[in-house]
Amino acid sequence: MQQSLDPLARKLGAFVTLGERETKALEALQGPRTLIAAGKEIVYEGQQQHAAYVVADGWACSYKELQDGARQVIDIQIPGDFLGLRSFLLRRSDQSFTTLTDVVVTKIATDRLVDTFHAVPRLAVALLWAASRDEAMVVEHLVSVGRRDAVARTVHFLLELGAKLKLVGHGSATEFPCPLSQSVLADALGITSIHLNRVLRQLRESELLIFRDGWVTFLDRERLAALTGFDYSYLDLETTALR
Amino acid sequence: MQQSLDPLARKLGAFVTLGERETKALEALQGPRTLIAAGKEIVYEGQQQHAAYVVADGWACSYKELQDGARQVIDIQIPGDFLGLRSFLLRRSDQSFTTLTDVVVTKIATDRLVDTFHAVPRLAVALLWAASRDEAMVVEHLVSVGRRDAVARTVHFLLELGAKLKLVGHGSATEFPCPLSQSVLADALGITSIHLNRVLRQLRESELLIFRDGWVTFLDRERLAALTGFDYSYLDLETTALR
Structure with missing residues (x-):
């Protein structure tokens, strides 16, 4: 088990042993920590070109709203989880994300994904694993x-x-x-x-x-x-x- | 739209423009075409170290069986879909896969994933996109x-x-x-x-x-x-x- 304090590194470390190289690349992919208050919508369904984040602290959830107003909560995001990365890859978000508590996030530098995967391909496998889980x-x-x-x-x-x-x-x-x-x-x-x-x-x-x-x-x-x-x-x- | 005849290349090509380099790497990741008859279980729930495939032709489905014998079909695999790649990454399959028609598959050389992502990082992004979809x-x-x-x-x-x-x-x-x-x-x-x-x-x-x-x-x-x-x-x- 990875002893790093960063929850994402800790989670990925359960699958791939992350060396200094991978840990640094993972840090470099993320921007500064930002606080988002509880009850804020971060990404809405249908949104294009939105940002993708990693949750550093706090809880959020993803959901879909139907024509008749019914809501299906898809998943709960906790520290170490991606928030909107999948939606980013799909270009138009297929679900909405809202904070349930105050949440600290870091923004993912999605434009650096290809370069990062070239430099540290183990990180690509780790991210595929996280997506699979x-x-x-x-x-x-x-x-x-x-x-x-x-x-x-x-x-x-x-x-x-x-x-x-x-x-x-x-x-x-x-x-x-x-x-x-x-x-x-x-x-x-x-x-x-x-x-x-x-x-x-x-x-x-x-x-x-x-x-x-x-x-x-x-x-x-x-x-x-x-x-x-x-x-x-x-x-x-x-x-x-x-x- | 990619004009290749390979359904996986065609599908990924809808997201990432695949050049000769990527197309060749994608081919090199796959073994020879193998026929599996209709009604065969390919991967069973709980199985470890099973292979992962790409469907070249035919239909399969993934499902989970519950304690009481009820079955939930999770997804249908058609040409161009991965079959068991997610389960492979999770090491122990969380679902079963069975063929619905005669199916032609190619086996994925999962041991070459890291090297391939280093050589053609765009392919890693394309696979993350496919997993997202x-x-x-x-x-x-x-x-x-x-x-x-x-x-x-x-x-x-x-x-x-x-x-x-x-x-x-x-x-x-x-x-x-x-x-x-x-x-x-x-x-x-x-x-x-x-x-x-x-x-x-x-x-x-x-x-x-x-x-x-x-x-x-x-x-x-x-x-x-x-x-x-x-x-x-x-x-x-x-x-x-x-x-």
Whole structure:
């Protein structure tokens, strides 16, 4: 595991051993740290030529709004995650991004990607890995919404979030800080806030997990994982692959 | 638009202008063409160190099976699509892949990725773009299953498939060959085969689209696109971005 303090370097380091060369190139790709207040829209659906960022601190989410006003939250961005890089590559953003807390970001110098990949090709493989892992999470959300009941999909989502946070040094195996409102969580799970409330009460009464005052606590991780068929391997947290 | 006959080069060429250097590097990354019969499992969920391929001809699909035996089809692979590259990068496949027709594939020399990215960094950007577009499609499936009714999600899926096929030179703006069985299509849409049958009848009777004898015909693309809020821009089929 990479001992760097930068959450992105730490995350990529779980896949590719990053030497001084790669770490410096990764730093050089990013601009200065900028603060964005909570509740700001950073990129909107359909926007062209927008910037792409790395989240250094705080939480954001990506979502799509439908013609009838319904909203599907696609993903949650935490420290070490890209924000809008995929949308940048697609030139026109296919989703919107909004901050959920105050967020510190660095802007990616997208015009230097080709040069950087030439100089440090391992970084290109690491970024492909990160994109693959992000897609694996969207796939899990698809499977959840398509085939898991409300309890199983809530549990799956929170176990995944806990594992993602732990990788970048936030929270522990049994609890993590979670500033998500119930309405954002419900829109991610594709259920109503009232239904979510009932699910969370049921999980609390079964002594499985508690989500209260901005913290999620797993009371019985084994039973939780069994309940939803959670398999940590898709998060690919095992030993570094490319040395 | 790239005039090469290779569907992957043609697809990537929609994003990055590929010169002789890039085209040759792309060829060198791929092994000889191999035929795989219809109905074969190519990669299974949980498999480690499996190969990654490019589909040269034919159709395949990726899916996940749940504990209770339910199946969610994640995506359909057609000529020019990667098959298992994302899973390879994640080391342990997070999904299974099976052929739907006889399929011709080429194996990717994944051990040469780093060297190739050093030599032709534009190819790395093109592959990141392709991964981004694939993820955009999974996002659309998530939105469909989470927030669109059965008619809208069926229409959305078939419009997307038509656009993807057209990009690699199969089908036209109004019709395309579609070897998907109703059970695979139903598992992709997260509805039952009986329900799908009813939806397809309704679409036919409304003179919107026909899916019969292995062909999909759009009778009124404008009404179809309006019905489901279909926005071609997420498929990123506009002019080449990186010249």
